[in-house]
């Protein structure tokens with residue numbers, strides 16, 4: 001038994017934790033009866049990969065095949081996105097979709113069906129999976145794809161590890177001409193301006209905004225819009241970049257050695273931490289060439305930044321509301337959040353494109369995400385926010401959740417009931433896939 005938590009350090013539990021190197025070893029582990037869940041790299045924020053018995057997938061991390069003509073890669077599910085980038089960026093390939101951290105596994109990317117800054121153009125990660133092998137609770141292996149065992153494929157994408165252990169997956173990388181991003185940053189004075197900015201960004205592959213949650217009144221929603229494209233050879237006017245198109249300087253991540261003591265965690269220290277990011281941006285519109293790490297993964301540069309929230313831990317409240325409810329809905333919810341003063345200084349805003357999948361989080365609309373240290377007041381606020389999100393026809397992201405109740409899940413995920421039935425059927429037998437989250441929100445008993 002050992003202590004284990006996901007990224008928010010809430011909850012922290014004692015669990016029987018073990019890994020596997022081969023499918024035979026995994027089969028043996030699944031022969032033991034009881035409940036079990038896969039754990040990728042623990043970058044979900046809450047309890048989605050927590051359970052009394054946890055199977056770590058990180059040692060199952062081989063690259064299996066690559067087709068240089070099409071970019072088709074097959075790898076085991078414990079491979080990190082960062083490991084793929086390290087091997088393939090120098091060869092001119094990039095991930096089709098990436099979240100705001102590269103320290104997640106392929107299994108975690110599929111199980112949460114993660115989204116990136118290009119959702120409006122390229123959809124979520126699951127939409128790029130051509131096929132995968134999954135080990136079921138009885139140790140059998142199912143190969144599935146959008147056309148083969150399609151129902152099983154459908155419930156596994158965004159299925160939070162409840163249909164089985166993803167063993168490997170095949171998907172296509174996309175061709176790039178450099179390791180750099182042509183980035184444009186623009187300040188927006190308020191929510192209307194930033195939403196106009198998103199509406200006008202359909203031609204950009206990547207777009208995201210950081211909202212300053214201290215701004216109130218007419219300045220509510222004051223933000224920085226960041227848009228980007230993979231830099232082409234001609235974009236790289238500076239000789240320095242041209243000579244080494246696929247090389248970027250490696251910096252050691254700056255570490256946070258210990259948990260911040262709780263007394264260090266006050267609104268000021270937390271806000272100062274976020275403030276540094278926001279104020280890097282100068283007023284007006286600016287074009288820069290930046291390396292892919294600074295564009296996609298600014299937080300990865302600070303190792304273990306989650307420790308800044310101290311022992312009590314934190315959670316991220318991420319919701320999406322449909323586009324029709326967008327302006328009014330976002331204004332109402334954001335106003336409530338900024339009035340509370342409980343969340344992080346920065347919130348991340350993004351406009352999703354259409355999504356047609358069974359259990360995935362995205363829907364055409366606006367998504368907002370921000371961190372909250374765990375507190376009684378924050379928990380009460382979340383209840384209020386949940387009601388607003390549900391009324392606007394939105395939902396919460398399971399990968400960030402540690403506290404939603406079963407009623408909220410049921411109300412906001414249209415396929416919740418069918419998903420529960422399918423998982424119950426797949427879980428028949430003495431070994432069952434279940435997480436603390438799946439029990440809390442009523443997917444598994």
Ligand SMILES: Cc1cc2nc3c(=O)[nH]c(=O)nc-3n(C[C@H](O)[C@H](O)[C@H](O)COP(=O)(O)OP(=O)(O)OC[C@H]3O[C@@H](n4cnc5c(N)ncnc54)[C@H](O)[C@@H]3O)c2cc1C
Pocket residue numbers: 006007037038039040041042043044045048049057077078098099100101103104105106107108109111112113114115116159160161162164165166167299399400435
């Ligand atoms: C700084 C930061 C930024 C983030 N930004 C984004 C973002 O922009 N967009 C976004 O979508 N997400 C984002 N996330 C969330 C993160 O991408 C997801 O939570 C992802 O699922 C984490 O993957 P993991 O490998 O760490 O898996 P874990 O957190 O360990 O597990 C997540 C889920 O995947 C399941 N799982 C893991 N491996 C397997 C497997 N082999 N087979 C079956 N199930 C499996 C687990 O059971 C669990 O349900 C961010 C997280 C952090 C910390």
